[in-house]
Amino acid sequence: MAMRKLAIAQNSKGKNVPTQIIQRAIERDPAPLHGLMRAPNLLLVCTLTLLAACSKAPEKVEDIRPVRVTVLNPANADVTSxxxxxxxxxxESQLGFRVGGKIIARQVDVGTVVKRGQVLMRLDPKDLQLAQAQAVAAVSSAASNRDTAKADLKRYQELRGKNFVSQAVLDAKDTAFKAAQATYDQAEAAFKGQLNQTAYATLESDVDGVVTAINAEAGQVVAAGTPVVSxxxxxxxxxxxxxxxxxxxxxxxxxxxxxxxxxxxxxxxxxxxxxxxxxxxxxxxxxxxxxxxxxxxxxxxxxxxxxxxxxxxTSDDAIKVPLTALLRVQDHSVVWVVEGANVRQVRQVPIEITGQHGNEVWIRGALKPGQQVVTAGVNQLKPGQKVTILDAPEASLPAAKAASAAATSGAAQ
Missing domain, CATH: 2.40.30.170 (Efflux pump adaptor protein, beta barrel domain)
Structure with missing residues (x-):
C-alpha cells in the first residue's frame, strides 16, 4: 500500500508528478510514512528522487573578468617632476669683523634694506684706540731720531769737506741716518695699519642688498672673521x-x-x-x-x-603606463593588452622598464600608442581571458558610441 501511494510520484510515462500531490496523499493516509520511517534506505532514495525531480540543471556561466584599462600615451612623452x-x-655675503672684540651696537635687523657703506655693527674701540695712540707715539719718536741723524750727517759732511774728519766717520753717520729713516718708515707703516684696525671696529655693508641673517648680538665677544651678518x-x-x-x-x-x-x-x-x-x-x-x-x-x-x-x-620608443599595469612573470615583466572589438580578450606582452617617476613607469616593448593596457586586476588574468572594461576610455569605445547614436535616432523617430 505504501509503495503504491509513493508510486504516484511518477506516472507510467516516467514524468514527474507535482510535489503537492504527494503531500496531499500523505495527509490522507500517514500510515505509509510510518512504514517508510522504518525503512531508512527507502526513504533516502525517495527523498533524493523528489529533490532531483524538483531541481533544475545549473546553467554554465562564462568567466568574464572586469578590468580597468588605460590607453597608451604616444612615444616621446613629457616627463614632469x-x-x-x-x-x-x-x-649672498656673510660679513664679519676683521678684528676681534666685544660688540657694543647692532644697527640692523633681518629684512633691513641696506646701502653700500651703511654701518651694520660696532665693536668696543677702546683697545684699538690705545694701540693707535701707541703707534702715533712711535712715529713721533722715529721722526725725532731721523731728524737728529740727518742733522749729524749734514754737519759731518761739511767737516769732511774741510778734511777735519775721516771718511770712515762720515760713513758711520750716513749709516745712522739711513737706519733712523728706516725706523721712521716702519713706525709710520705700523701707524697706518693700526689706523685701519681701529676703523675695522665698525662693520659696514659692501653691497646694496637685504639683511638675511643676524648671527651675533650686542655684548657678545667675537673673534676676527666670525660671520655676524648675512x-x-x-x-x-x-x-x-x-x-x-x-x-x-x-x-x-x-x-x-x-x-x-x-x-x-x-x-x-x-x-x-x-x-x-x-x-x-x-x-x-x-x-x-x-x-x-x-x-x-x-x-x-x-x-x-x-x-x-x-x-x-623620454626616448622615442618609450611609452608611459601606471605602475599597477606591470606583472612579474618568472624573470621578466609583462603587461596585459586588450584586443578585440565585440569580444575583448587579453594577451601578455613582455616589456622592458626604462625609467620610473612616482607611480608611473616608462616601458619599451612590442606596444603601440593607442593600445589598451590593463591597469587593475592584472593578477587575476590568464592568456586569452575574456574581459569587460570598467570606465572604458572614450577613445576605445567607437562601437558603443555608434550604438548609442543609433538608439537615440530610433527613439526620436
Missing amino acids: ELPGAVQARY VARQGAKEVVVGAPENQVDQLRRSDDVQVRLWADPKQLIRGTVREVSPIADPVTRTYAIKIAIPDDTPNVKLGMTAYAAFISK
Missing part, C-alpha cells in the same frame, strides 16, 4: 630646490624648467638649471639644485615659496 623650493639671492645682494635671484638622489641625473638634463610662486600660481616663470650640488645635504639627504630666473621678474621677493616643474623628453 615638481619640487618645492624657495627664492634666494644668487649672491647680506643678500640685490639683483639676480634664483630658486633652490632639494632633489632626491634617484632623480638628480634626470633633473640635471632637463631643458625646460617652469617656476610658479605659491603667492601667485598664475605667474609662470621660465628658469634654467644653473648649478647642481655634488654633495647631498647631511640632514635632508637631498641635492640642492639652483634655478636661475630672469632679473626683471616682477613680484619676486626673497624667501618666497616656489614650485619648480622640470620637463624633459
Whole structure:
C-alpha cells in the first residue's frame, strides 16, 4: 500500500508528478510514512528522487573578468617632476669683523634694506684706540731720531769737506741716518695699519642688498672673521630646490624648467638649471639644485615659496603606463593588452622598464600608442581571458558610441 501511494510520484510515462500531490496523499493516509520511517534506505532514495525531480540543471556561466584599462600615451612623452623650493639671492655675503672684540651696537635687523657703506655693527674701540695712540707715539719718536741723524750727517759732511774728519766717520753717520729713516718708515707703516684696525671696529655693508641673517648680538665677544651678518645682494635671484638622489641625473638634463610662486600660481616663470650640488645635504639627504630666473621678474621677493616643474623628453620608443599595469612573470615583466572589438580578450606582452617617476613607469616593448593596457586586476588574468572594461576610455569605445547614436535616432523617430 505504501509503495503504491509513493508510486504516484511518477506516472507510467516516467514524468514527474507535482510535489503537492504527494503531500496531499500523505495527509490522507500517514500510515505509509510510518512504514517508510522504518525503512531508512527507502526513504533516502525517495527523498533524493523528489529533490532531483524538483531541481533544475545549473546553467554554465562564462568567466568574464572586469578590468580597468588605460590607453597608451604616444612615444616621446613629457616627463614632469615638481619640487618645492624657495627664492634666494644668487649672491649672498656673510660679513664679519676683521678684528676681534666685544660688540657694543647692532644697527640692523633681518629684512633691513641696506646701502653700500651703511654701518651694520660696532665693536668696543677702546683697545684699538690705545694701540693707535701707541703707534702715533712711535712715529713721533722715529721722526725725532731721523731728524737728529740727518742733522749729524749734514754737519759731518761739511767737516769732511774741510778734511777735519775721516771718511770712515762720515760713513758711520750716513749709516745712522739711513737706519733712523728706516725706523721712521716702519713706525709710520705700523701707524697706518693700526689706523685701519681701529676703523675695522665698525662693520659696514659692501653691497646694496637685504639683511638675511643676524648671527651675533650686542655684548657678545667675537673673534676676527666670525660671520655676524648675512647680506643678500640685490639683483639676480634664483630658486633652490632639494632633489632626491634617484632623480638628480634626470633633473640635471632637463631643458625646460617652469617656476610658479605659491603667492601667485598664475605667474609662470621660465628658469634654467644653473648649478647642481655634488654633495647631498647631511640632514635632508637631498641635492640642492639652483634655478636661475630672469632679473626683471616682477613680484619676486626673497624667501618666497616656489614650485619648480622640470620637463624633459623620454626616448622615442618609450611609452608611459601606471605602475599597477606591470606583472612579474618568472624573470621578466609583462603587461596585459586588450584586443578585440565585440569580444575583448587579453594577451601578455613582455616589456622592458626604462625609467620610473612616482607611480608611473616608462616601458619599451612590442606596444603601440593607442593600445589598451590593463591597469587593475592584472593578477587575476590568464592568456586569452575574456574581459569587460570598467570606465572604458572614450577613445576605445567607437562601437558603443555608434550604438548609442543609433538608439537615440530610433527613439526620436
